[in-house]
Amino acid sequence: MIKRLFGALLIGSAVMLGACAQPDPLDESEGAAQYNANGELISGNPELGGASAAPEPPLRIRVLADKNSITTGGSDSATITALVTDEDNVAVAGQSVSFRSSGGILQGLATETDANGEAQASLVLAQDFEQQEITVTVSAGDDVGTVILSASGTRFTVSGPESLVRGDTAELTVTLVAGNDEPIANREVLISSSYGHSLSDNAVSTDSEGRVVIAVENVQHDDEITFSALGGSVTSMYEFDVAEDLLTFAESVQNAEYEVGTNNAVTVTWMSNTGPVVDEQLRFSITSGQLASSAVVRTNEQGNATVLVTSLNAGPATVAVEAVAGGNPATQVGVEFIATIPSELAVDSSSSRVATGDTSTIAAVVTDSSGNPVKNQKVMFSSTNLKGGQISPASATTDNTGTASVIFTAGDQATVQDEIEIHARLVENNGIQNSTFLTVAERVLNVTIGTSNLIEERSLATQYVMPFVVQVADGSATPLENATVELSVEPVHYYKGTMRLVNRDGLPYSALIENWTATSWSRHAALCDSEDDNGNRLLDPGEDFNGNSELDPQDPVLLGPVLDEDIATLVGGSLQTDARGSGFFEMVYPASTARWAEVKITARAQALGAEAEATFVTSLPLLATRANNVSASPPNARSPYGISFDCSDPD
Numbered sequence: 001m002i003k004r005l006f007g008a009l010l011i012g013s014a015v016m017l018g019a020c021a022q023p024d025p026l027d028e029s030e031g032a033a034q035y036n037a038n039g040e041l042i043s044g045n046p047e048l049g050g051a052s053a054a055p056e057p058p059l060r061i062r063v064l065a066d067k068n069s070i071t072t073g074g075s076d077s078a079t080i081t082a083l084v085t086d087e088d089n090v091a092v093a094g095q096s097v098s099f100r101s102s103g104g105i106l107q108g109l110a111t112e113t114d115a116n117g118e119a120q121a122s123l124v125l126a127q128d129f130e131q132q133e134i135t136v137t138v139s140a141g142d143d144v145g146t147v148i149l150s151a152s153g154t155r156f157t158v159s160g161p162e163s164l165v166r167g168d169t170a171e172l173t174v175t176l177v178a179g180n181d182e183p184i185a186n187r188e189v190l191i192s193s194s195y196g197h198s199l200s201d202n203a204v205s206t207d208s209e210g211r212v213v214i215a216v217e218n219v220q221h222d223d224e225i226t227f228s229a230l231g232g233s234v235t236s237m238y239e240f241d242v243a244e245d246l247l248t249f250a251e252s253v254q255n256a257e258y259e260v261g262t263n264n265a266v267t268v269t270w271m272s273n274t275g276p277v278v279d280e281q282l283r284f285s286i287t288s289g290q291l292a293s294s295a296v297v298r299t300n301e302q303g304n305a306t307v308l309v310t311s312l313n314a315g316p317a318t319v320a321v322e323a324v325a326g327g328n329p330a331t332q333v334g335v336e337f338i339a340t341i342p343s344e345l346a347v348d349s350s351s352s353r354v355a356t357g358d359t360s361t362i363a364a365v366v367t368d369s370s371g372n373p374v375k376n377q378k379v380m381f382s383s384t385n386l387k388g389g390q391i392s393p394a395s396a397t398t399d400n401t402g403t404a405s406v407i408f409t410a411g412d413q414a415t416v417q418d419e420i421e422i423h424a425r426l427v428e429n430n431g432i433q434n435s436t437f438l439t440v441a442e443r444v445l446n447v448t449i450g451t452s453n454l455i456e457e458r459s460l461a462t463q464y465v466m467p468f469v470v471q472v473a474d475g476s477a478t479p480l481e482n483a484t485v486e487l488s489v490e491p492v493h494y495y496k497g498t499m500r501l502v503n504r505d506g507l508p509y510s511a512l513i514e515n516w517t518a519t520s521w522s523r524h525a526a527l528c529d530s531e532d533d534n535g536n537r538l539l540d541p542g543e544d545f546n547g548n549s550e551l552d553p554q555d556p557v558l559l560g561p562v563l564d565e566d567i568a569t570l571v572g573g574s575l576q577t578d579a580r581g582s583g584f585f586e587m588v589y590p591a592s593t594a595r596w597a598e599v600k601i602t603a604r605a606q607a608l609g610a611e612a613e614a615t616f617v618t619s620l621p622l623l624a625t626r627a628n629n630v631s632a633s634p635p636n637a638r639s640p641y642g643i644s645f646d647c648s649d650p651d
Helices: 013-018
Strands: 005-007 041-043 059-065 069-071 077-086 098-101 105-107 118-124 132-140 143-152 155-159 163-165 170-177 188-193 203-205 211-217 223-229 234-243 245-249 257-259 264-272 281-286 296-298 304-310 315-323 330-338 344-349 353-355 359-367 378-382 390-392 395-397 403-409 420-426 433-441 445-451 456-458 463-474 484-502 520-529 558-560 574-576 582-590 597-607 610-619
Touching (some): 077 143, 098 118, 118 132, 155 223, 170 223, 203 211, 245 315, 264 330, 281 304, 304 315, 359 433, 378 403, 463 597
Parallel strands (some): 059 143, 163 234, 257 330, 344 433
Antiparallel strands (some): 077 118, 098 132, 132 143, 188 223, 245 264, 264 304, 281 296, 281 315, 315 330, 344 359, 390 403, 484 520
């Protein structure tokens, strides 16, 4: 069972974005100019250079990244753009530039600026798995600009028992993976027990699958096991409880699938100090569906008690059980009721208008006569003429939502409206079928969203403001003036937990760590998916996962204009790009919400009779001065979404 797992990843983007006034760690000269995304001087002198009879014209270098965080594992990349202008903000073409980085690998480096004064490079991480801050420095003569990105995503996953009886041995399987889910082999993992239990290993290297197996022997007390790797840049903790009495559902029940309309046996075993508890009453309940037998059952000689469950509707359910006398011990298990007889098939696409060479997800939804989603149905997708495009794979199997999805990749030729028909049918019943239509349009727009390493504290220190830029260009990278860009934001994840003090290795206090000294505040939390599955801002059936009668998180940020009349910025949710194809806006959020949510910003651009879209996923950074002040609680000390590590718990 995958248990509560919460990463104590280092301050990361919160520190990076707040530390805008720090000198460039790679710059050996004092006074190097640094700018934010708006081209404003943060620190340094933009006119470096000694006396000369014919001094070189001063340059301004602004460095942007298309994302503020890059995922470890090598499959992700960030585009670094250096914009070189003169003192009048006129683009300087043909200017020699050089790129360097404190981490990762720079590829495709431009050696001089183009006609727009821009030079680009790509930053990748390859086999660099550490959580770290990476500074990219761009130089043009004596002038320097920097941007800072965080490398993140490396994490532990741990599986093992959630509850134990005193004297048991807990076997934990630990996997170290990169941000792209690639297992990380041959890296040392350090393990410690908060209580001081005996461990089979205190330090062991991961195998080819990134795994290590650890035994916690002769458990006597609740414990927290700490795992650390990659120089302490990634740490996690795993908790288990030790009790006198323990209820355990049969292995066949855990994550079981039951057909709707049938009775299904659910068995639980009651043990106490490794022996069965006989002839005691247990009370069962179920969150969806109903019990088809008595809710109160006595345990037999093996300590087992069995109840029948059923449901007429497909979907997940939780079966709970507790002792009638006193309500302790108690436990619960998740099961799923599934429909098996298909009746209808609906098919749709994520985008009916697809740019040449771009993709659209084709999704078929299979339901029974009662509208229940039907799982495990194979759906074939085909077309009489894909106009040079392709469907991959040709078939897919429905999941627990009744959905089977494939990817349509458009060819390099545009089509007339709705010229491509995608047909979907069930393999086991060809009479159940449907179609959707697509149009392939020529790609003519490119949209980029970026930010800087600067956040600002406003409004009596109650709000943080993070600046953003959106750039629109045509297929030849020429900036497009007066392009209309509509901006929106939606929550992706939220966290539940508290901030806690950690040392320079990112580890919380432990009596086993010698000379432990607090250096910063770190998030101690569980990651939860946004409850608004369809993004309509309404609480729909099945979305209230934690049962608090509201959506979490509910719009944790605002997108607002830059308060400068000379800057192209938001007006009523959209902006018009300036002569450089750029527009600016701000993301505003309460200081108390910092680090407790992740959001996705979407920019939809319209120009030249075409449309394009870009997204930017970001966390809500905490100001570095707050994160590093260990003598005072940060403004985000507790998550506004609760402190329980169970996403289904409203507390």
